[in-house]
Amino acid sequence: MPANSVVLGAGGFIGRSLVVELLRRGQEVAAAVHGSGDRLTRWLAEQQVDTGRLTVVHADITRPGLGLPERGLEDVRDVYNTAARFAFGIDPAEARAVNVDGAAHVIEWAAALPHLRRVVHISGYRMAAADADSPDYRRDGAYEASKREGDATARARARELGVPLSVANPSTVIGPGQYVGLADLVGELWRGRLAALPGGPDIFLPVVELTYFVRFLASLPEHPASADSTYWVLDDTTPPLPELVSLLAGHMGVRAPRRFVPIPLLKRLPRALTQADPETLSFLSTDRYDTSPAREFARSCGLEMPPVGEALREWADDLVAARFGRVRPPGAPYGFQQVGKDRTWVVGDRQRPDYVFLHGLPIDADSWSEVTARVDAPSLAADLPGFGRSAPSRQSHDDWLAAFLAPLGNRPVLVAHSYSCGPALRYALRYPERVGALVLVSPAFLQPPSSWLMRSPLAVPALRRMTAERLAGSLGLPHDGYLEGPVADLRRSGAAVRVVAALRSAYGQRGALLSALQRVEVPVELVVGERDPLAEPTGLPVTEIASAGHYPQLTHPGEVARHLVTVRERAAAR
Template identity: 45%
Template structure:
């Protein structure tokens, strides 16, 4: 499909559907302009497109739905500046309306203004475009196909009361759209997508409502029962497939006046879909199933579901034949739905359901163990976090280092498996090569030493941050696993931060670690490792492994968490060791002094091939040098 001669204007371009549509249109060679509410939303869109090879950024037009012309400072028929040239609305050949508010809990007025008034304004705007070939409207699989015609005040009140503000506003918007395009003679097409989930290849999505909430509850272990039965149908569609489908509509004259339901008829029934995700997450799916009729009668404090989402729990089916036929005619293949669901579920969990932003977060398979890592894929420096924290606490250090990644050990953080998997998992880290520098913190230092002694030819450098086996043993209470497990499953972020650093300032940094400790067996694994860290046999094995390691060793400690005399004596006897002491830090310097940690680790990483006769040296990092507190 060629984009020659096409100029698309996309409303709602910074949303999930909108930005994928802009990307799809651009890849088809269509000239694209975008209507954005703010410069900030446009910058986010432009950055997102650039990261995905979207080519030149689209034109940025500032939209205001309260204005008769829709665009700030512009009267209909006037041009606006677009880069170095002149933009004319009269050049637009197609309009795609992805604008609207997707959230629950709105008032009827809020929902109507966002989802109904905006549709009316877009249709009126499109009717004034002389070269318009098509107006494409995004509706919904549960609300599409409404009869045109004005609503009475009584009908509006009844529908909004029955369905809730969000869905009712989408029903009304569909009816208003059909009324206005017929009245004004606007050529149109409508897409009625199912629940829009992530990209079919990457799973990427930043939408966390609806079905994503049930997936989140599965991940956190808070889903008490599976809603519905074998006929409860909550279909899905991949966002990139939806975007490609929308992009082809204006180029096919036969689609004018057509409405297309986009969903996979083979989407598993809701309880089966959630069970698939539970298997992916290595968590147990609830055994109990609750009929939809009962879910709707239970109070929200029990279901923990927004009442507006319950109308989506249905056994209804939808007319998908025309969409399938059109896609087949244009060679558009629907992606595998189950695979897309699982990749989407991975992305949601890796980004902690919206609590963790930024790229470079993913699940991988390492030695058969589902493993979470953040940072640069395939980086040569690998950070193994300590206890009881996770890879997220090392994100600032990893970002500052570059060519680095932090990886949750099996059984810890967001990684599956357990301590028994460590030997095979560590060996698998080197499969394919590329890893030559291990940074291990606390118990991660133990894993790093074990890996280095097992594969001395592969690991060129070790950085050991606060290695517990070179310090004095911890408090006796930490050696009793039941007490530690009980504490860790109940500790607050503020209390944990205070316990680890002597203050509550890093509470936000350990919030995700606290969430991990409440999942599955993570707290129990941490408790067992804390107890094992006090066992002299393991400590001596690790010291012996360090003596045998032939490569460079860098030991980083906080001034408030010094090495034991015997630990320092061991290091003084080794030929290729550097010791760095960070002023103002304790056992978790990555929480309180991340820039200092990144600087000293990076400086050692840059030093290769020390002479075998070099003795250890202690470098004290000056607090005032970085300004960190």
Template identity: 45%
Template structure:
């Protein structure tokens, strides 16, 4: 059967696996319809597909799992020629009640099988189960077996086991051709790392990133295998076309996934954090109070040394020329994606890690955008997100050792040179201490900088107070400060507290000491004099932006008046962090071309 003869109907199309499946079916040339619960979810799916290169949205059918008919308005016009049905619909979360789990994961399977039995041209029903679920010997459960399973396995896993049994029994009773795929832990896209699931193994990675993982659960043999979501989706598109897949189950995972301790060591090396030396066996974790372990009991059932029958899945993939992507690379890319989005606290596509000059660097905004913002202290690139969104063709980049970027201030010269070499002629914007980095880079490579903008450049402003120069005190303060208190200190009120949540998180995680040392160094007269000399000698156009509440020194104003290509913009009512308090005015000032004349307030 050719792709043009196929018509796939996907349930659960708005979920993590479902979205990628719809995308891969479309890429294969298969006509796709999706069953969604609301117009809003269908629009979100269409938007996601468009962002991933799928210009034509799939046909949207309204599903009602609570009514007597699953798709009351679909047959026969919309589904009469459906050749394959994919069931990706499930509730993947822990802590559900038994009734919630059964409604979401068992009753939905009954409804989908009953509906599929009405399709005259159906060639295959493909059901997504799980690697800890498939292969149960029972054909069905007694009531006592059901109660025992839900008590011992937890509501989520038990409901998936029951759904698997129901699928097989009901499909066989109705003579439906079925295939079951049992994926392991589904991680991000093998190329981009993209994922929006932040439970299970992702939670462990979050703890590792934040230095909150006290011990590695399990032992040296604990095996939590993974599979990339795009590989899973491509594998699933093959199943309806392969006769050998009828009434077969496939465990899809990489047998070479590192054991859990080695997997965490791999990610820790990538994150440049430490893997805890302590390992706690699962039976011990079960006996400890949850307030100590912080481990959901349902997660513990996945911590096993079991291995799985993957040969049939490998054979099918080989027959169709489908190769498993390198799992270590996939894990690193997935780990990057999770960290760049702060494990779900900062969603959005315009966030990524790059490696200019080999330095792991966080940036937000448009990739390769020519306007490049270097944030100041003690904040990060996230505080510039509203400005970046207004400028559109711009990005903010955390300096090495600050925000989410790895490295240390000693890396700045080589990093900046590599960054400018990759970007080409740029509009370089430096804020506060970032202004020093921007000026150094522009002075070293004036040919690589079309425009230089310095926002609140500390070396043109009064020296900091004595307390800032005492590094231990500043470090202690930054490690413990709350967002509201930091907002009050930086801007005079607490309105920017939410915008500073991520900056506070970074300071607590790893950057407080570096930020404290850099803040102390801003008072060094020799450094300030050197930067002022570089500004005097800089041959290009330079634009200075300050707030009216954060003025330049008289000496600095005289320096600018003597500069033939300097312009000064003063934002009324702004202080040292206009990106927090006056994003509209700052965006407008950055957008306007710099004029080559003596400085004036505007």
């Protein structure tokens, strides 16, 4: 199919979102990727994008001619170069091949197009630095120096060949999938390892939101006046770095550092101590940038930046959901919310869920994801306060659960696993009119305290050093990608201590919970694994899942989901 736009680097963070924007504008797009394109097409399918006007082609911008097919691109009017080698510590030759030679090759290829309207080249906001015209690979590092050299090269070749060129100089582009640069600092903050901030109180690390930026890019060729123009695209209202970090810390429920380390000292300290690549230090400055042309152009196109605080908080949610690029985020709505006194990680529908899921330990809300996908109904889950991604608790779990479920406008099936069976049972006893049914999965208070977490005096340091594979073996689970998240959470400050303390204290409540089980008015059902039978008789209905252990929702999600659907149908019929 003929294309009128080509996006080079279409498999990247910015490129793929630009493809979506162009398709939604009704354009016929050639997405040029360095590879098969399968990852891009899968991502587009996940975003539910209509790809009827899309063609995926292979490209290699390090080669003259870009390695593009000779036929099918004759009608291209607009060329977007989003391709770049974005990494720190790379070899200068590797950086130059993409960021310098590649930029020239794109201009040269576009110059031969018979219907060319515009080339849009993405550079960087540090092109406005005082020494931007004299890139120094030793001083700046391979990435920054090559981007500066590539910027000058693209402009020079465009002038020589008469190519209409628009240059966009973005700051850090934030949005789902951005895991480098500023994201590294946010990751250290999240893990409790950011003891001090680099520089001083006036450091300015501006951001720009992804959707706004790709709409800006897509609009450039539509306006003739933007040809041969350069735009610094960033949000001037981005707070100085200390305020930015405080905003994110408050949102995530972690402590913000208050001390500073001067940049000259940072440059002298070993990387093993700073955990920062020396190349990133060139971005730490108090410089400001002339964004008036970009703001005027945006106004002429009807574009408006989202509030920067809102954009930063949503990005933080995306980073934590994806474990900073290690896992795929859930499909349901997610993010940090205030629940009573606690910042809580919440996933799903907090208004009218058919099911509410509470996790056990040392796992998290994502342990229910395979079950929620199978029940095919609105669901709600959260990381308990003090565990997983939620902040340390400032209230009892009983009070937290009451606050968590207070907004609900219906009577859901409340499903709890192991440790959470205690708070869930007490909630059902206290608020029977708010619960349709109670399902206790592997209730800890009905089983012997045999876990090594209960017995070993070395449980806390063992949890801190745990790998996903070792945790899986300890819990009797298959080793899969899910446990990477809980393992990362256990390494956060105080997390392992809280897990062990909670499990040990819970077993002191066994008698009270057995009594509550006999008094609760809500219909109660028990679900256990064949290999993890109950130690206490209850007289209640028990569903035993063949060959399952203590975590049937992880090992046998289909069987658990089928039973929960039956429970919900019975609750709805009452």
